[in-house]
Amino acid sequence: MDEDAKTSLLRAIPYGLFAACTNSPEGDDHVFLLSWVTQASFDPPLLACGVHEESTAHDHLAEEGREIAINLLADDQEELARTLLEGPEFGEDEVAGTPYKEGANGCGLLPETLGAIEARVVSVTEGGDHDVLLVEIEDVHRFREGEVLTHESSGMTYAG
Numbered sequence: 533m534d535e536d537a538k539t540s541l542l543r544a545i546p547y548g549l550f551a552a553c554t555n556s557p558e559g560d561d562h563v564f565l566l567s568w569v570t571q572a573s574f575d576p577p578l579l580a581c582g583v584h585e586e587s588t589a590h591d592h593l594a595e596e597g598r599e600i601a602i603n604l605l606a607d608d609q610e611e612l613a614r615t616l617l618e619g620p621e622f623g624e625d626e627v628a629g630t631p632y633k634e635g636a637n638g639c640g641l642l643p644e645t646l647g648a649i650e651a652r653v654v655s656v657t658e659g660g661d662h663d664v665l666l667v668e669i670e671d672v673h674r675f676r677e678g679e680v681l682t683h684e685s686s687g688m689t690y691a692g
């Protein structure tokens with residue numbers, strides 16, 4: 533295989549950037565930068581997410597019934613996206629300098645993002661270095677209008 537062509541083609545696939553919030557089974561809050569998300573069904577409404585097998589997020593999510601909140605970062609939130617990579621601590625009602633509140637499914641909602649999708653893991657398929665999680669949407673929250681932050685608009689990448 534032509535490795536350069538593989539990298540350039542895989543990086544040509546558009547991805548958004550999301551602040552994904554999870555909880556440990558003990559209830560500890562966690563947030564990580566997620567981009568491998570795509571709709572996978574209309575009815576029921578499903579998303580497929582690629583999650584690194586050695587991440588804290590994977591520890592929290594790789595079991596049916598676990599919960600996630602996927603907050604859609606706006607194109608003016610690149611700094612927040614980069615801060616999420618540093619594993620920020622949660623304050624009482626903020627994380628990484630942005631307001632935070634708990635959603636109905638127990639995961640974090642970030643009201644300064646474009647909106648949030650609360651979802652439950654319905655299946656986990658072992659892949660390679662990432663597993664594929666199917667999550668079913670339970671509720672959505674639209675916080676404001678705007679364009680989503682993407683690999684292309686931020687210059688950040690996670691593909692190839």
Ligand SMILES: Cc1cc2nc3c(=O)[nH]c(=O)nc-3n(C[C@H](O)[C@H](O)[C@H](O)COP(=O)(O)O)c2cc1C
Pocket residue numbers: 563564565566567568569582583584586587588589590617619662688689690
């Ligand atoms: C631009 C970008 C996009 C990313 N997208 C994903 C992703 O889709 N899935 C994933 O598991 N990790 C992704 N990561 C890595 C995570 O943000 C994180 O650093 C790593 O998985 C460790 O997560 P943890 O804090 O849960 O241990 C991405 C990193 C960058 C820089």
